[in-house]
Amino acid sequence: MSRIIQEKKLGAGRVVAVAIENNKTSQYAAKWAVDNLLPKDQTLLLIHVKQKASSIATPSGTLIALDANDDVARAYKQQMYNESRELFASFRVFCNRKSIQCQEILLEDTDIPKALIEGINTYSIELLVLGAASRSGLVRKFRTTDVPNQVSKGVPPFCTLYIISKGKISSVKSATAPLTTKPTISSNASEQQYQLAPSPDRMDTQLMRNHQPRRMSISL
Template sequence: MSRSNSEKKLGTGRVVAVAIENNKTSQYAAKWAVDNLLPKDQCLLLIHVRQRTSSISTPTGSQISVDANDDVARAYKQQMYNESRELFATFRVFCNRKNIQCQEILLEDTDVPKALMESVNTYSIELMVLGAPSKSGLVRRFRTTDVPNQVSKGAPPFCTVYIISKGKISTVKSATVQLTNTKATILSNTLQPQNQLSPSPDIMDAQLMQNHPPRRMPTYL
C-alpha cells in the first residue's frame, strides 16, 4: 500500500499497538502493522511485558529477593533495564525510518497474556498486532503458553487482533463492537511519542507508569 493512500489505512485515527519481544516474529508483526495499518506520522504503541520474578539465584546457588539491597540484585535489575532499553531502541529505529512515531510501554507481570489483554482496556487499543508463535520443534516443545492466541481469544470486543507470521496474516479476530467516535478521537489526540526509557533501572518502572496512567474503561457501541 503506497504512502499516497495512507489516509485510507485502517489504523488512521485509531489506537494501534504491537506486542514486542526480542525475536523475528515481533519484527514481522511491527513491519506488517506499519506497512498496512498506519499512516505517516501516526503514533504506534510498542508494548513489552517483562516476566516478573520475585527471586533470583546467586553464584552460590542460593535465592535472594530481586528487591534486596545486594550486588546480585542490582546487577540483575541493570541487566533487565539494558535488555528492555535495547529492545525498544531496535523497534524505535525501525519506526523512525518509516516516519512512524512510537510510544513505548513496559509492563511487568507473571501472566503475559493477561497483561496484554489488560493493556487493551487501559489504552483503548482498537488494533492489536502480535507475532505468531515460532514453528521450530525446540520452541514448541518447551513453550507452555501460546500468548498470541490467548490474547486473541480474550481481548475485549472492541479490539481487532492480528497474528502475523512471516509478514502475512496468520489469523485475525475481528472486533464485534466499536468505540465511540468521541472516545477514539480523544485517545488519538492524547497519545504522543514516548521515545525514552527512564535513566535508571531503580526508577524505570515507576516513571513509565507515570507516563502512561491508566485510562477510564472505554465506552463502545
C-alpha cells in the same frame, strides 16, 4: 488484502500497538503494522511484557529477593533495564523508516497474555498486532504458552487483533463493538519513553504495572 489495508490505512486516527519480543516473528509483525496500518507521523505503541521474577539465584545457589538492597539485585535490575532499552531501540528502526512515531510501554507479569489484554484495556488499543506463535520444537523458557491464541480468547470487543506470520496475515479477530472512550496519544519525542524513564532501582512491580497512560494529542 494487504494492498487494500495499505490504501485505506485502517489505523489512521486510532490507537495501534504491536506486542514485541526479541524474535523474528515480532519483527515481521512490526514491519507489517508500519507498512499497512499507519499513515506518516502517526504514533505506534510498542508493548513488551517482561517476565516477572521475585528473586534470582546467585552463583552459590542462594536466592536473593529483587527488592533487596543488594549489589546482585541491583546488577540484575540494571541488566533488565538495559535489555529493555535495547529491545525497544531495535524496533524503532521499523518506525523511523516510515516516519512513524513510536511510544514504548514496558509491562511486567508472570502471565503474558493477561498482561497484554490488560494493556489493551488500559491504553484503549483499537488495533493490536502480534507475531504468530513459533512452531519450532525449540521453545524458550517461559514461552510455552501460545500467546496469540490466548490473547485472541480474551481480547476486548473494541479491539481488532491481527496475527502476522512471515510478513502476511495469518488470522484476524475483528472488533465487534466501538470504543466508547477515545484516548489521545502524544507523538512528542520527548515523551516517547516515559515507561522506561525511571532508573533501574525504581523498576519494581508496582511501578511497572500501575503506571497509567498520559492524556496527550496526536498530530495527523
